[in-house]
Amino acid sequence: MALADTLHDFSAMALATVALALLLVFLITRFSSNQKRSSEYLPLPVVPGLPLIGNLLQLKEKKPHLTFTKWADRYGPVYSIRTGASSMVVLNSTDVVKEAMVTRFSSISTRKLSNALKILTSDKCMVATSDYNEFHKMVKRYILTGMLGANAQALGIDVESSIYVEGLGTRLSREEIFDVLVMEPMVGAIEVDWRDFFPYLRWVPNKSVEMKIQRMDMRREAVIQALFREHKKQITSGEEIEYCYLSFLLSEAKTLTEKQLKMLIWETIIEASDTTLVVTEWAMYELAKNPAPQNFLYQEIKKVCGLDKIREEHLSQLPYLGAVFHETMRRHSPVPVIPLRYAHEDTQLGGYHIPAGSEIAINLYACNMDKKQWDDPEEWKPERFLDSKYDPMDLYKTMAFGGGKRVCAGSLQAMLISCTAIGRFIQEFEWKLKEGEEANVRTVSLTNRKLHPMQAIIKPRV
Ligand code: HEM
Numbered sequence: 179m180a181l182a183d184t185l186h187d188f189s190a191m192a193l194a195t196v197a198l199a200l201l202l203v204f205l206i207t208r209f210s211s212n213q214k215r216s217s218e219y220l221p222l223p224v225v226p227g228l229p230l231i232g233n234l235l236q237l238k239e240k241k242p243h244l245t246f247t248k249w250a251d252r253y254g255p256v257y258s259i260r261t262g263a264s265s266m267v268v269l270n271s272t273d274v275v276k277e278a279m280v281t282r283f284s285s286i287s288t289r290k291l292s293n294a295l296k297i298l299t300s301d302k303c304m305v306a307t308s309d310y311n312e313f314h315k316m317v318k319r320y321i322l323t324g325m326l327g328a329n330a331q332a333l334g335i336d337v338e339s340s341i342y343v344e345g346l347g348t349r350l351s352r353e354e355i356f357d358v359l360v361m362e363p364m365v366g367a368i369e370v371d372w373r374d375f376f377p378y379l380r381w382v383p384n385k386s387v388e389m390k391i392q393r394m395d396m397r398r399e400a401v402i403q404a405l406f407r408e409h410k411k412q413i414t415s416g417e418e419i420e421y422c423y424l425s426f427l428l429s430e431a432k433t434l435t436e437k438q439l440k441m442l443i444w445e446t447i448i449e450a451s452d453t454t455l456v457v458t459e460w461a462m463y464e465l466a467k468n469p470a471p472q473n474f475l476y477q478e479i480k481k482v483c484g485l486d487k488i489r490e491e492h493l494s495q496l497p498y499l500g501a502v503f504h505e506t507m508r509r510h511s512p513v514p515v516i517p518l519r520y521a522h523e524d525t526q527l528g529g530y531h532i533p534a535g536s537e538i539a540i541n542l543y544a545c546n547m548d549k550k551q552w553d554d555p556e557e558w559k560p561e562r563f564l565d566s567k568y569d570p571m572d573l574y575k576t577m578a579f580g581g582g583k584r585v586c587a588g589s590l591q592a593m594l595i596s597c598t599a600i601g602r603f604i605q606e607f608e609w610k611l612k613e614g615e616e617a618n619v620r621t622v623s624l625t626n627r628k629l630h631p632m633q634a635i636i637k638p639r640v
Contacts, residue, residue, distance in 0.1 A: 219531040222267070223257040225249050232260025234375060240368060241621075243514035243543035246270060250544050256528040258536070262375025266518075266537040267527065270544035272551055272577070274528040278519070278538060279582035283310075285525035286538050287583070290518060294369040297391045298398075303441040305587060306449065306517065316431075317442060321587040324426035325446055330591055332446045334422035335408050344407075345400025358394075358401045359444065360451050364625070366394045402440045450588055450595075452625050453512040458596045459632055460510035461502055464558045465600070466609035466634045467616060471560055474498060476604050476639075488601035490594050496601070501563035503597050507578035509558045512625045514543035516580055546576050607636040 227233035237245055246268050249257060255271035269275050278286060287310035291299065299307040305321060308314040325332075340349045350358065371387045373380050412419050419425065424443055427434065434442070465472040478498045479488055486492075493499065519538040526532060547555040553562070563575075579586035586592070603609070612633040620629040 219526065220529055222530045222532075223253040225253055225257055225259045227260050231262055231375070234261055237261070242539070243541055246515070246539065246541040247544040247547065250541070255544075256530055261537075262372075263377060264375065264537055265533075265535075266539055267521075267530075267532055268539045268541060269527065270541045271528075271548060272545045275540050275542070275545055275577060276581065278527055278540060279577075279580065279584070282525045282527060283582050283584075285523050286519045286521045286532075288520045288522050290520040290537055292369075292374045293371040294366055294387070294391045297388075297395050298363050298366055300437060300441050303438055304445040305442075306445065310583065317438075318587055320427060320431055320442070321423075321446065324423045324430070325588065325591060331420070331422045332443050332450075333405055333409050333424050334420040335405065335412055337405075337408075341404050341408055343400050343404040345403055346397065350401065350404075355401055355405075356451070358397045359447050362394045363398060363448060364452060366391050398444065399440065402444055405443075406440070446588070450592065452627065454592045454595050456512040456625050456627050457503070457506055457510065457592070458599050459628055460626075461506040461596070461600050462603060462609065462634070463611070463615075463628070463632045464506060464509075465502065465604065466611045466632070468558070469610075471502070472604065472609060475502060475601075476608075479601055479605055483601075483605070488598060488605055490598060492601075493594065493597050496597075497564060498560065499597050499601055501560035502600060503593060504563045504576060505558055505560040508546045508552070508576040509555075510626055511542050511546060511576065511578045512627075513578065513580075514541070514626055516540040516542060542577055546578070605639070607638055610635045610637075 225233055225236075228235065239245070247270065249259075249268070250270035256267065256269055256274055258265055258267050260266070269278055289302070289307050289309060291302065291307060295307065296302075302308045305314060305317045308317070337352050337355060340351045341355070342349050369387055369391060371384055373382065373384055406424070409419070409422075409424055423446055424439075427439055427442060431439075465475065475498050478496055479492075482495045483492055488496075516539075519540070521532050521534055521536045521538060523534045524532065525534075527538075532538075546552065549555060579589040579592075612635055615633055618628070618630050618632065621627060622629040
């Protein structure tokens with residue numbers, strides 16, 4: 179019995195020793211492979227900042243693309259900054275941006291929203307702000323199939339002068355509707371709530387910002403509701419309604435809630451109006467400033483369209499017009515910094531280790547002003563897109579529409595609308611900048627919009 183007990187104890191001890199040895203081997207291997215993993219990467223350059231707030235003060239002018247580009251000259255194309263308690267990795271070169279958008283997409287496909295954006299987007303209830311998941315795939319498919327062509331519209335009604343908005347108890351004009359649906363939320367989207375930078379202080383009330391954004395949200399909802407009512411009124415009165423995205427969604431997307439429907443309609447309005455307008459205005463500014471390219475474009479249009487008004491079908495025969503569009507997208511990108519992405523797991527970019535939890539800022543402005551990639555990047559030269567090294571059909575050369583699985587859903591539509599508008603303006607008038615306008619290049623808001631609208635002298639063509 180004593181011998182059996184001894185043998186039993188001995189085999190238990192042996193087993194325990196083997197298990198311990200295996201555990202040690204496992205831990206050592208893990209540890210050494212981790213050691214190897216972190217030593218494989220270069221240390222990520224860090225832009226020095228202040229304790230606690232990091233680099234926030236250096237970004238206070240709300241033109242992050244310019245500050246990021248300045249830092250890239252000093253710290254290289256990939257570096258890290260601190261925005262309060264969060265760390266943000268900033269990407270400033272085409273190679274590394276493509277790596278983020280395509281190769282490492284699965285690790286950085288999600289969005290982290292500010293408090294203001296959470297309210298304005300009903301917490302990721304839109305294509306652009308949702309994480310990359312089944313909802314995203316479904317609603318992106320809806321936009322891609324339901325909003326086609328230059329004549330695509332969100333709603334099949336045209337607000338001629340004004341509509342009654344019951345939720346606000348008043349009538350609003352077209353301009354006021356544009357303000358509520360586009361201008362106010364654009365301002366709200368960059369509203370700074372300091373709690374975004376210090377999530378551990380989220381419990382501290384910040385009523386003034388919250389109330390401002392909630393008011394915008396309430397006004398936006400009331401206007402969309404009024405537009406929906408007009409749309410329904412027109413249908414029930416038997417009036418013929420033009421094909422529109424709302425009719426498409428009502429017939430195809432039965433699983434959407436009323437709230438989702440409103441957000442998806444609003445999304446197409448806000449994403450299409452400002453950006454398309456911004457690029458068209460900058461193209462006209464450059465053409466009015468540069469008579470030779472303007473004349474070249476006029477001659478091209480005249481040759482292809484003759485006395486006809488330029489239409490969508492002509493665009494494929496107008497390479498110089500395409501080049502004007504792409505060069506304007508490069509030089510005056512309407513979205514200079516892509517809405518922040520978020521690394522939800524450890525990954526790598528440009529040979530650096532990127533820890534899970536980092537926010538990722540993609541600075542398209544720096545990519546498009548990179549001297550290594552573009553000759554004289556400050557110059558606006560459409561002919562660079564006619565060079566054989568650029569494929570004129572390549573929409574995504576400047577990445578101004580993003581890239582990979584989250585590429586802009588309206589790129590083709592934006593191009594059709596903007597090119598047709600530029601073409602019509604040039605067909606009808608000769609453009610010249612008003613004196614002093616050359617220096618009028620200050621921008622405002624998220625989308626590079628001109629602070630002061632362009633002023634030009636136009637002369638009808640004979
Ligand atoms: C010149 C005009 C436009 C520019 C410069 C532009 C630019 C962009 C950019 C940079 C992104 C982010 C892509 C990314 O995260 O990688 C984006 C996303 C998006 N854009 Fe546009 N856009 C324009 C017009 C439009 C129009 C007309 C629509 C039409 C409805 C639209 C709908 C969207 C949507 C739905 C997304 C989200 C895509 C996703 O997350 O999968 N955009 N756009």
